[in-house]
Amino acid sequence: MTIWRCNSCRGTYSDLSADGVPYFHACAPVTRTYIRQGQGPETLLAGEMPAGAVVVRVDSVEHPDTRDENLRQVEQVNPAGKVGLVSVAKSEGRGRTEVTGAS
Amino acid sequence: MAEPVTTLTPAEAAALEAIVGRAPGGALLTASLPVAAPSGPAVAEIRTMPPEVSFLTTRIPPPTPFYLAREDRVVVTLWNSVAGATIFLGARFLRPDGVLVPEVQSYSPTSDRTANTFNLTAREGYLLGLHIGTQTVSQPGLCFCTVLVTRPGLPLGNELHTLLAGYVTNSYHPNWPGTALRDLRDGQGALRVILGTQPAAGAEIAETVPTNARWRLYSLTVNLVDGGGAAARFPTLAFDDGATIYSQVGPDTQANGAGATHKYSWVAGGGSTYFLGGSINLHTIGIEPDIRLRAGHRIRTLTDSLQAGDQWGVPQYLVEEWIDT
Numbered sequence: 001m002t003i004w005r006c007n008s009c010r011g012t013y014s015d016l017s018a019d020g021v022p023y024f025h026a027c028a029p030v031t032r033t034y035i036r037q038g039q040g041p042e043t044l045l046a047g048e049m050p051a052g053a054v055v056v057r058v059d060s061v062e063h064p065d066t067r068d069e070n071l072r073q074v075e076q077v078n079p080a081g082k083v084g085l086v087s088v089a090k091s092e093g094r095g096r097t098e099v100t101g102a103s
Numbered sequence: 104m105a106e107p108v109t110t111l112t113p114a115e116a117a118a119l120e121a122i123v124g125r126a127p128g129g130a131l132l133t134a135s136l137p138v139a140a141p142s143g144p145a146v147a148e149i150r151t152m153p154p155e156v157s158f159l160t161t162r163i164p165p166p167t168p169f170y171l172a173r174e175d176r177v178v179v180t181l182w183n184s185v186a187g188a189t190i191f192l193g194a195r196f197l198r199p200d201g202v203l204v205p206e207v208q209s210y211s212p213t214s215d216r217t218a219n220t221f222n223l224t225a226r227e228g229y230l231l232g233l234h235i236g237t238q239t240v241s242q243p244g245l246c247f248c249t250v251l252v253t254r255p256g257l258p259l260g261n262e263l264h265t266l267l268a269g270y271v272t273n274s275y276h277p278n279w280p281g282t283a284l285r286d287l288r289d290g291q292g293a294l295r296v297i298l299g300t301q302p303a304a305g306a307e308i309a310e311t312v313p314t315n316a317r318w319r320l321y322s323l324t325v326n327l328v329d330g331g332g333a334a335a336r337f338p339t340l341a342f343d344d345g346a347t348i349y350s351q352v353g354p355d356t357q358a359n360g361a362g363a364t365h366k367y368s369w370v371a372g373g374g375s376t377y378f379l380g381g382s383i384n385l386h387t388i389g390i391e392p393d394i395r396l397r398a399g400h401r402i403r404t405l406t407d408s409l410q411a412g413d414q415w416g417v418p419q420y421l422v423e424e425w426i427d428t
Contacts, residue, residue: 010303021184028309047411049334070314071215
């Protein structure tokens with residue numbers, strides 16, 4: 001069983017489930033937490049929550065280089081000049097790296 | 104000294120009588136020999152009335168009205184999600200000259216749930232029967248097959264006849280004639296335990312329903328290790344269609360404190376309970392009992408005050424799955 005790390009979101013996964021069905025990784029959306037300290041302006045939380053800060057709102061956006069291994073079909077011309085459908089990943093993102101056996 | 108007289112069975116007596124016959128005057132030559140009484144069940148006498156009809160042995164009409172012309176094509180389409188699956192097709196044709204011809208083919212469809220189309224080597228004549236089988240697919244919901252009759256030149260999607268449509272497993276082989284046509288989403292699907300993606304520290308979980316699949320979520324269990332900071336974390340589970348959240352569950356009333364590991368288990372139709380302390384901090388949270396997700400829909404965590412050092416584990420979830428195109 002091969003373990004991969006997504007180069008976009010850094011998540012790790014196996015691309016084949018134990019029951020023999022392939023697994024298609026897709027990056028999670030990036031969650032953004034906006035906080036406010038005292039009467040200060042609303043700011044985007046980066047790192048740990050500062051003492052005394054309160055969460056104003058939370059939203060999420062797609063990863064800018066999202067990887068989605070789920071398939072879509074595109075037309076492709078084969079060497080004989082015939083047009084056929086082939087399956088490709090919806091979005092390659094930054095690719096993936098094999099980490100099988102790595103600690 | 105004469106040998107002792109043995110007892111004859113009725114069958115032996117009858118055979119002996121046939122051989123030696125009768126003495127003049129009609130006395131049985133075997134009449135003086137001891138004969139055993141018949142034993143065992145009596146043989147029923149079978150009485151058969153002469154038939155009132157007779158049957159032809161030549162120029163017999165075939166037992167099926169399904170005649171394939173030379174232009175007709177039998178098209179097999181497979182949607183499959185099992186790596187390395189092999190699907191077998193068996194058919195019997197009756198040629199116009201009366202010769203019965205079996206046809207056996209095997210297919211190796213892709214495991215990405217896209218349509219794999221194969222042409223069966225059909226021939227002119229009567230199609231007597233056809234079936235699909237496998238030894239490599241164990242559950243319904245994983246490999247769906249259709250067998251259609253069509254002709255070249257017909258507009259896309261126009262077929263002449265649907266012979267067969269259904270899931271094939273190693274214990275269920277759909278066949279024509281005999282098996283009712285089935286839709287992709289009918290009946291029981293495959294029960295699958297899936298290990299998803301473990302996100303990087305500080306990131307949320309998101310599992311996407313694969314292309315051409317449909318899920319019914321039964322449960323999802325995952326650990327959250329707090330990486331530090333005093334903020335109380337409240338994880339929720341959200342469902343979206345790839346963009347819009349249409350359902351969100353939780354959190355329960357117990358926050359995830361810093362430096363602890365908490366196990367969250369969202370269970371369809373269950374109630375919400377928690378048990379904190381000892382070696383386990385378990386949160387069980389009920390979700391909708393029959394939530395069905397189409398391809399591209401996502402199951403996500405959304406955690407209030409998730410910190411950069413917080414680490415979700417590998418999500419483990421049980422779904423019922425169908426092919427869905």
